[in-house]
Amino acid sequence: MGQFLRDLQTYSFLQYALFAGLLTSISCGIIGSYVTVRRITYIAGAIAHCTLGGMGAARFLQKEYAFAVTPLQGAVAAALLAACLIALVKHYGSQREDTVLSAIYSIGMAIGIFFISRTGGYNEDLMSYLFGDILMVSQKDLLLIGILDLIVVSVVLLFYNKLISVCFDEEFARISGIRVKLFDLLLLLMIALTVVLLVQVVGIVMVVAMLTLPAAGAGLLVKRLWHMMVTAILLCLLCTTGGLAISYQLDFPAGATIIIMAGTVYFFIIALKRRWKKA
Amino acid sequence: MKKIVIDVQNMSFSYGSSAILEDVTFSVKEREMIGVVGPNGGGKTTLLRLMLGLLKPDKGTITVLGKSPEKSSHRIGYVPQHRLFDPLFPVSVLDVVMMGRVGKSWGGPFTREDREIAAQALRDVDLYDRHQAAFADLSGGQRQRTLIARALASSAELLFFDEPTANVDSFAEQNIYNLLSELNKKLTIIVVSHDVGFVSRYVSSVICVNRLVYIHPTCEIDGKSIKDIYGTDLTMVRHDHRCSEKGHTWVNF
Numbered sequence: 001m002g003q004f005l006r007d008l009q010t011y012s013f014l015q016y017a018l019f020a021g022l023l024t025s026i027s028c029g030i031i032g033s034y035v036t037v038r039r040i041t042y043i044a045g046a047i048a049h050c051t052l053g054g055m056g057a058a059r060f061l062q063k064e065y066a067f068a069v070t071p072l073q074g075a076v077a078a079a080l081l082a083a084c085l086i087a088l089v090k091h092y093g094s095q096r097e098d099t100v101l102s103a104i105y106s107i108g109m110a111i112g113i114f115f116i117s118r119t120g121g122y123n124e125d126l127m128s129y130l131f132g133d134i135l136m137v138s139q140k141d142l143l144l145i146g147i148l149d150l151i152v153v154s155v156v157l158l159f160y161n162k163l164i165s166v167c168f169d170e171e172f173a174r175i176s177g178i179r180v181k182l183f184d185l186l187l188l189l190m191i192a193l194t195v196v197l198l199v200q201v202v203g204i205v206m207v208v209a210m211l212t213l214p215a216a217g218a219g220l221l222v223k224r225l226w227h228m229m230v231t232a233i234l235l236c237l238l239c240t241t242g243g244l245a246i247s248y249q250l251d252f253p254a255g256a257t258i259i260i261m262a263g264t265v266y267f268f269i270i271a272l273k274r275r276w277k278k279a
Numbered sequence: 280m281k282k283i284v285i286d287v288q289n290m291s292f293s294y295g296s297s298a299i300l301e302d303v304t305f306s307v308k309e310r311e312m313i314g315v316v317g318p319n320g321g322g323k324t325t326l327l328r329l330m331l332g333l334l335k336p337d338k339g340t341i342t343v344l345g346k347s348p349e350k351s352s353h354r355i356g357y358v359p360q361h362r363l364f365d366p367l368f369p370v371s372v373l374d375v376v377m378m379g380r381v382g383k384s385w386g387g388p389f390t391r392e393d394r395e396i397a398a399q400a401l402r403d404v405d406l407y408d409r410h411q412a413a414f415a416d417l418s419g420g421q422r423q424r425t426l427i428a429r430a431l432a433s434s435a436e437l438l439f440f441d442e443p444t445a446n447v448d449s450f451a452e453q454n455i456y457n458l459l460s461e462l463n464k465k466l467t468i469i470v471v472s473h474d475v476g477f478v479s480r481y482v483s484s485v486i487c488v489n490r491l492v493y494i495h496p497t498c499e500i501d502g503k504s505i506k507d508i509y510g511t512d513l514t515m516v517r518h519d520h521r522c523s524e525k526g527h528t529w530v531n532f
Contacts, residue, residue, distance in 0.1 A: 161381045164374070168364070169378070171357070173378075175357050223416075
């Protein structure tokens with residue numbers, strides 16, 4: 001652990017990585033709780049995979065035509081677009097929801113791979129999109145991460161009561177005059193933004209694990225939604241910081257280490273709870 | 280002269296090509312307690328959902344509190360069946376009751392007034408001492424009372440119940456019905472129930488729903504006559520069969 005702490009004082013990339021982890025943990029804990037209690041991890045998964053399309057297209061435009069777009073911005077656009085599409089299909093479409101989600105999932109990825117293959121140079125970026133590379137986070141990325149985080153937190157602070165009502169009992173919410181479709185869309189957009197943050201940290205493939213494992217673990221420990229959010233944030237902080245430190249020290253891939261840590265924490269909580277019940 | 284709060288005129292509704300409700304006409308006056316009975320699949324829940332504005336009639340009109348159901352639904356307290364809820368959802372009893380207040384503001388935190396109204400609603404259903412408990416840890420009857428408190432907290436003028444005594448024990452059932460009679464002193468109540476015995480004891484009129492809809496005052500079909508006509512543990516299917524065989528008579532209030 002000493003090496004990590006020493007280098008943290010010297011290298012800015014490590015400081016950025018740590019900050020990215022801390023900031024992401026906040027939205028991850030909050031939005032992860034919604035995703036878990038609402039049982040919509042498959043939607044989060046579809047949005048996550050769809051971001052590859054945005055990142056691939058943005059990188060293509062950036063490298064081939066010198067557009068001023070970063071892959072992270074492309075991911076934001078793709079995720080928001082996917083969220084809107086899903087909301088549209090959910091509320092107005094007559095298609096099966098899972099079919100449409102699979103389509104968004106795979107077409108998004110296909111578009112990403114298409115653009116990456118058309119972009120010159122090495123394709124090492126593809127790996128970092130899929131499996132995350134928290135050590136690659138730049139100062140500019142960090143700013144965008146901070147802004148997205150701020151948006152997610154303020155929306156949830158303002159509309160916590162509306163969102164919990166919609167998640168708990170959509171029908172009652174609608175009857176009592178809440179604009180359910182609007183808040184459902186709002187929640188999907190917040191999920192989209194959080195997914196983008198997480199793609200930076202753990203990569204497209206492992207986003208869903210990070211959204212659900214800490215929140216599900218927290219859900220086993222507490223009995224109210226906002227308690228669950230706070231606990232989930234703490235667990236996320238533990239996993240991102242701990243995972244980063246361990247991976248740096250032992251030269252493991254950071255994203256994978258964070259996820260393995262999240263999984264370990266989750267199973268540890270389950271085991272702990274079983275022992276409690278027996279005792 | 281009591282005000283009419285629900286007025287349904289020549290209303291029909293179908294899912295696709297199968298007619299669920301046909302040419303339904305009835306009205307409910309304020310502070311009435313009406314039971315809605317009928318066989319499964321007969322359209323009871325559909326009728327309730329139409330009156331809540333969750334479904335739109337194909338023909339005819341529904342007026343609730345002088346307006347369309349969509350515009351009046353926030354003045355209706357809807358109490359669904361408690362078993363429809365996710366037992367893993369992390370909410371406290373008070374959290375659930377506070378949801379009755381959420382439609383009253385644009386967002387932000389609850390006001391002191393919201394909290395007081397919710398606390399009073401919990402006292403009204405005699406559950407205030409459990410307000411910090413997790414909703415999932417309650418018994419069926421307590422959950423049902425929590426949902427009633429949520430409807431009360433919304434300051435509703437009409438209360439709609441969907442099978443309020445399904446999946447609760449008989450003691451809790453008695454409690455809930457006593458509570459309904461108490462609430463009925465101030466509010467108009469509509470109860471969907473499969474329980475014929477309940478219908479005769481507590482409500483002033485019964486709406487029989489099986490595609491066609493008829494309304495009777497219970498003074499004409501009191502507990503004894505229901506027993507005489509249908510026997511004691513008669514299912515709703517037979518009840519309805521007999522109803523249509525004998526033919527219903529329209530009663531003007």
